[in-house]
Amino acid sequence: GAGVSQSPSNKVTEKGKDVELRCDPISGHTALYWYRQSLGQGLEFLIYFQGNSAPDKSGLPSDRFSAERTGGSVSTLTIQRTQQEDSAVYLCASSLEGGLLYYGYTFGSGTRLTVV
Amino acid sequence: AQKITQTQPGMFVQEKEAVTLDCTYDTSDQSYGLFWYKQPSSGEMIFLIYQGSYDEQNATEGRYSLNFQKARKSANLVISASQLGDSAMYFCAIGGGSYIPTFGRGTSLIVHP
Numbered sequence: 001g002a003g004v005s006q007s008p009s010n011k012v013t014e015k016g017k018d019v020e021l022r023c024d025p026i027s028g029h030t031a032l033y034w035y036r037q038s039l040g041q042g043l044e045f046l047i048y049f050q051g052n053s054a055p056d057k058s059g060l061p062s063d064r065f066s067a068e069r070t071g072g073s074v075s076t077l078t079i080q081r082t083q084q085e086d087s088a089v090y091l092c093a094s095s096l097e098g099g100l101l102y103y104g105y106t107f108g109s110g111t112r113l114t115v116v
Numbered sequence: 117a118q119k120i121t122q123t124q125p126g127m128f129v130q131e132k133e134a135v136t137l138d139c140t141y142d143t144s145d146q147s148y149g150l151f152w153y154k155q156p157s158s159g160e161m162i163f164l165i166y167q168g169s170y171d172e173q174n175a176t177e178g179r180y181s182l183n184f185q186k187a188r189k190s191a192n193l194v195i196s197a198s199q200l201g202d203s204a205m206y207f208c209a210i211g212g213g214s215y216i217p218t219f220g221r222g223t224s225l226i227v228h229p
Contacts, residue, residue: 033216042207042221056216089159101149101168101211107161 002026004108006092012114013082021077021111025094032075033105034067035091043091049075050097082115089113118143118210120220127225129198136183137193137223139208145169148212150191152182155205155222164206167191198227 005024013019025032034046045059049069060066064082069075079086089110096103119142129135141150152164167175167182175182183192195202203226211217 031215035219043219045216045218048216050215059216091161093161102166104151104163104166105209105211105217106163107153109158109160112159 004092004094004106006090006108006111008111009109010112010114012116015084015115016081018078018080019082019113021079021090021113023075023077023092023094023108025073025075025092026106027073028096029094029106030072030097031095032069033093033095034075034077035093036088037091037110038088046077046090079113082113084115087113087115118145118148118212118218120208120210120218122208122220122223124223125221127223129195129225129227131200131227131229132197134194134196135198135225137195137206137208137225139191139193139220141189141191141208141210143210143212145212148210150182150184151209151211151217152180152191152193153207153209153219154202155207157204161207165193195225200227200229203227 007022030051032049035043047067048056064080067077089112091110093105093107095105121140148169150167154162165177165180165182167184179196181194205222207222208220209217
């Protein structure tokens with residue numbers, strides 16, 4: 001597609017429920033990143049996928065968080081047993097290749113998650 | 117490890133004036149890139165400008181320029197002739213050998229008419 005697409009744009013869920021957030025990167029982009037942005041805060045790295053390599057999960061805050069990327073394209077971030085502190089905007093970004101800095105990173109519009 | 121520091125939580129500027137947003141960085145990589153992103157109230161992250169660590173010239177993109185001082189590890193964003201639409205959060209970021217860009221906490225810019 002023309003840009004990075006994220007769905008849903010907004011999600012309200014009850015505490016304890018599981019949620020799935022989807023990211024569809026730009027076609028041909030091999031690198032995909034998930035970030036979390038809490039209200040008024042910067043971007044917190046969560047996970048990084050590069051091609052068929054094992055993902056870098058070093059930013060995942062707990063084992064309730066997991067992500068997968070199917071076929072080197074669409075990625076799903078899953079949060080199990082959601083807590084109120086999980087409320088944030090979840091941003092996905094993709095780039096042509098992780099190491100090619102010149103091309104930068106293109107972000108989606110994010111999913112605003114609210115846990116009530 | 118990489119680190120970005122943005123010390124100005126908020127900045128105000130009069131329309132049509134220039135403004136400088138500060139960014140300092142730390143990295144152990146020899147080759148790295150510095151980025152600035154704009155995040156309006158709608159939430160999307162908009163790429164503004166890129167500076168490579170080996171680029172000798174400061175990057176410019178329209179009204180945006182990046183004042184790169186490698187020895188001081190600073191990469192300040194200069195916005196000339198500010199417009200009301202420039203009001204937004206601005207994030208500085210660094211990418212390098214770890215392939216995972218690190219972002220600063222951001223600076224909120226408000227442009228007054």
